[in-house]
Amino acid sequence: MTSPGNSAILQQTAALYRRRRLVDRLMTGVMVVAVIVAVVPLFFILFYLLKEGIPGLSLDLFTQEPNRPGKEGGGVHNALVGSGIMVGLALLIGVPIAVGTGIFLSEYGQNRAGSFIRFFIEVMAGIPSITIGLFVYSLIVANQSGLLPVMGHFTAFAGALALAILLVPIVARITEEMLLLVPRSLREASYALGAPRWRTVLRIVLPTALPGIITGIMLGLSRIAGEAAALLFTALGNQFFSTDINAPMDSIPRRIYVYALGPYDYWHEQAWAMSLILVATILIISLVVRALFGSRVTVRS
Amino acid sequence: MTTRDLSRPRRPSSLQNRLQLGDWTFRTLTGLAGLVAMAVIVGAFYELGSQAWPAIKHGGISVLWDTSWNPGRQEFGVGVFVIGTLITSMFALVAATIIAVLVSLFLVEVAPGYISRPVSYLIELLAAIPSVVYGLWGIFVMGVFVRDHFGPVVVSTFGWIPIFDGTPLITGLFSACVILTVMILPTVMAVSRDVIAAVPRSQREGLMALGATRWEMIRLTVLPYARSGVMGAAILGLARAVGETLAVTLVIGNSVRIPDNIFSPAYTMASVIANQFPEATGLHQSALIEVALILLAITFIINIVARLLVWKVTGGHRAVVQE
Amino acid sequence: MTETQTTPSTMQVPPPPVVRAALGATVPVAKEAPPITIELRDVSAFYGKKLAVSGVSMSIRAHSVTALIGPSGCGKSTLIRTINRMHEFAPGARVEGSIIVDGVNIYGPGIDPARVRQRIGMVFQKPNPFPTMSIADNVAAGLRFMGIRSKSELRDRVESALKRAALWDEVKNDLKKPGIAISGGQQQRLCIARAIAVEPDIVLMDEPCSALDPIATLKIEDLMRELARDYTIVTVTHNMQQAARVSDQTAFMLMDPGDLAGHLVEYGPTSDIFTNPKDSRTEDYISGRFG
Structure with missing residues (x-):
């Protein structure tokens, strides 16, 4: 066993070492x-x-309706209210479905049925928002297939539905994750008292995981609050103030889009101001969520 | 729901059975909520399919590579949009993956925690900015910079190469590529960072103990080990890039022709829908819905591929590592 | 703190080979008394602010097997990792004191840890072959850092290392297979081959048998005795029989309940430690009264 002299090797490779x-x-x-x-x-x-x-940024922006195109001034009061209404409605529709899905996945989902649903949630999370918009357009606005006994024109409801479809996978995934974090011992303590599974979930598991689920809802909210593509062909837009969910409704992201494409400087200025409001809102939500619940959950759209 | 189930004639007198029925009801209700996801996917395929049917009948399968889109002449080849989508999302995919992997390596292997945590958070914040805000910034800030500064330099330096010989405008292919890269970066970074952090310590130590430098350690163990996971991350980014709409619509220039240089205005599948749908009627509208249907199908396929990759990674890890 | 200071200095000077032979050392001792090649001077190791090993001084002889024993948490793994500067690979970890190898302080200014590790190989608790490399590439990994490019030389050195690791006969037909396609015991011998392929001066083994079955353990132990002819071996073990079987020198470490850091209690020829310990705590541990 002749072992080559080490020092020789090391000397020989001094240049090599410098390169490495x-x-x-x-x-x-x-x-x-x-x-x-x-x-x-x-x-x-x-x-x-x-x-x-x-x-x-000005008071008018928050309190005035848009002027007719070309006439400077005016505000986006209708879009602010519209965004609020549609996001709220989307939460009403989406959150129960998402939380239900999350519960099913965490409590009964460690099997084929679970992976099946999980797969569709993943796909749903990946559908481009413009495609969701067209789906809801064809389901409700065009309503040619007649699947639903509804409308046949652009409505705020259609916009909210499109936003809800965006919301569900985000909230469902976080809900599942949060429920799985609840310690086994807590469930077992409840079972030991003779409580059935569903009651254990509703009375013990869900309340324990509530902060995490609320985090998920906040993150979902910040995602859909900035969404415009899904609203273009569902809620359309509206020059005027409207709270009728069976009529077209304006929203902040859509108005940013329209103003960005438009020719007037004051539109561009208002588009920047609206973007600032939107991003500030989203960042504040994100920071609050992070401060309250740590870095486990992060914004992902 | 509960009472109806309780009234089922399955020995309701037994307490045990009643508990099971309660559970059964709860499970069914939550399961139904879960099925909404499937209903949405199936419903979307059905709705878009039926609306797109006239266009599908009209154009057949060849529209996928046919590049003549002319609603006036009832020509609806989506080839140009497919090309635009391919170029922009591939550019974004490659650029974002390279940057994301390098950043992840820095965060995991180089930086101490007090640097890597805030940096990582800052990059993740990019994901919180809405698409339309990217678009606004893209036109009024980045686009102007590309037209006035970046573009002219590139053209004068590399103009002898055909794909760089163009007229830089505010909007165009290049701006769209850059915006998309920034937009998918946080997605790819977050996943590849987690994948790289999951490379077992024993592997790193094994190589360090042989006298490897940090980069040799990364090249020889971390990267090979994390490769499939990083591919999964890239595919997630690809899914976002393909479907990204408004930011791209605002900065790509929206022109129905095959781009011949990096500054050419172009179209993607998503941006043509956003841009033309409001004025479209009849067969034109149907053709645009067909484009949406293609996007949906791509999303579906990408997800299946990503799932297979993830399955391979997790399956592989269990076999590979004795931890 | 007290025990290291009160440890008589004679403890740290291993007896001459003649004495070792008289004590019944099981291996042939090198003909000339080999020079001392590792000297720890007041080595302390920290994780962040936490002191893990406190003030260890000892001299480790060349071409012999030195075992570090002690109950879990006594800092023996941390100590062995200071010898090739792997300790500082953990975030926030640092080392105080100096370790002189072949006359050079490896913690001195301008010393690159990568350079140190090329000369001081290490084998870990759990076999960690690289799954993405073949068996041959696993062994060659360190050789490539030395700039060896020639295929035939690589092949020769891989073969020689695998032979010295007593693995060649078992894998010579499977050199292209991934490094994880073999049994746990074989994987550990592959890791030993990987460590000795670069001809290091010292091989550190951190509980190399803890993840192996008894038969694989015996093979590794035989190998350690065998390797001690050419290399200086330092090993950590929680298995006292193993220390008694394979080592020439034994160091007993213990966590001090006061500062919760590991201290060196007693160090000397293995037979002394096991038959005639000077410190009552060593005796308690050896006789199984705690730990």
Whole structure:
């Protein structure tokens, strides 16, 4: 067993060693550059939101209806209220379904039925919002198939339904995760008292996981609050103030889209201001959720 | 619901049985909620399919690669949009994955916790910004920069290469690619970071103990080990990029022609729907719904592929690691 | 703190080979008394602010097997990981004191840990072959860092390392298979082959048999005795019989209830430690009264 002299090997490879160390440092440098590239857009976006958005903020924006195109001034009161109504309605429709799904997946879902439903939830989470918009359009607005005994025109309800479809997979997944975090011992204590499973879930498991589920709902809310594509062909838009859910309704994201495409400078200014309000709302929700519940759950759209 | 189930003639007198019926009801109710997801998917395929049927009958399968889209002449080939979607989402996929993996490596392997946590959070915040806000920023900030500064430099430097020889405008293919990259970055980063963090410590130590530098350790164990998981992350990003609508609609320029350079205006499948649907009627509308149907089918397929990959990763891990 | 200071300095000087032979050491001792190659001087290891190993000083002889024993939590694994600077791989971990290997303080300024680890190999508790590499590539992994490119030289060195690790006959037809396609005991010998392929001066083994069955354990123990001819072996074990069977020197460590850090209690020839311990706590541990 002749072992080659170590010192000889090490000397022979001194140059090689320097190269290896250089490559290591180079790659670390490349990683740092990548981090900068990844973080810079956020700062640029936030910077311009403040720079362009703050001048457009005014009381009128919150209290006035839009003027006819071309006439400066006016506000987006109708869009603010419309967004609020449709997001609220979407929560009403979506949250029970999502929480029910989450309960089923965590309590009864460790089998084929569970993976089956989980698969569809994943697919649902991945459907482009524009496709959801067209689905709801064809289901409710066009209503050609006659599957539902409804409407036949653009309505706020259709918009809310599209938002609810976006909401369900987000909230369902977080609900399942949160319910699974509830310690076994808590359930067992309840079973030991003779409580049936469903009562255990409703009285013990669900209340314990409630903060986490609320987090999920908040995150879902911040996702649908910024959604425009799903509303384009469902709720359409409305120049005027409306609270009728059986009529077209305006929303903030859709109005940003319209104003961004439009020719008037004051539209662009208002679009920036609305974006600032929207992003600030979403970021505040995200920060509050994070402060309350830690980093386990994060915003993902 | 409960009372009706209790009235079923299945020995309701027995307490045990009544408990089971309560459970059965609860399970059925929550299960029905779960089935809503399936109903939505099936319903979407059915609704979009039936609305798209006239266009499908009209154009057949060849519309997928046919590049002549002319509603006036009743030509509805979606090839141009398929190309636009392919170019933008592939660019975003590759760029975002490379950046995301490098960032993940930095966060997991290099940076101490007090740096990696805030950085990671900042990048995840990118996911919280709505699509339409990206679009707004894309036109008024990035697009202007591309037209006035970045574009001219690229054209004068690389203009001799055909794909760089164009007229940089505010909107165009390049702007769409960049916006999409930024938008899917947080998704890809979050998943690949978790995948890389899941590489067992024993593997890293094994290589470090042989005298590897950190990069050698990453190249020889971390990356091979995390490869399929990173692919899964990339596919999740791809799904987002393919369906992304308004940001792209605002910055891509919306022109029905095959792009011949990186600054050409173009169209994606999602952006043509957003842009043309309001004025579309009859067969034109049906053709746009067909595009939505194709997007839905792509989403479905991507999810199946991602699922298989994830299954492979988790299945593989169990066999591979003795932890 | 007290025990290391009161440990008589004679403890730390291993007896000359003649004495070792007289004590019935089971292996042939090198003809000339080998130079001392590892010297720990007041080594303390920390995880963040927490002291894990406190003030250990000891001299480890070349071409012999030195065993670190002690109850779990006594810092023996942490201590062995300071010898090739693997300890600092854990986040927030650091080392104080110095370790002199071959006249050089490996914690001295300008010393690259990667360079240290090339000369001081390590085998871990659980076999950790690289699943994405073949058996041959596993062994060759460290050789590539030395700049060995030639296929034939790589092949020769892989073969030689596998032979010394007593694994060659079992895997010579399966060199292309993934490193995890073999049994746990074989995987651990593969990891030993991987460590010795680069011809290190020292091989550290951190409870190398704890995840193995008794037969595989015996094979590794034989291998350790065998390897001690060419390498300096330091091993951690929680198995006292194993320490008695394979080691020439034994160091007994214990967690001090005061500072909750590991201290070196007693260090000397294995036969002394097991038959005639100086410290009552060593005796308690050896005789199974605690731990």
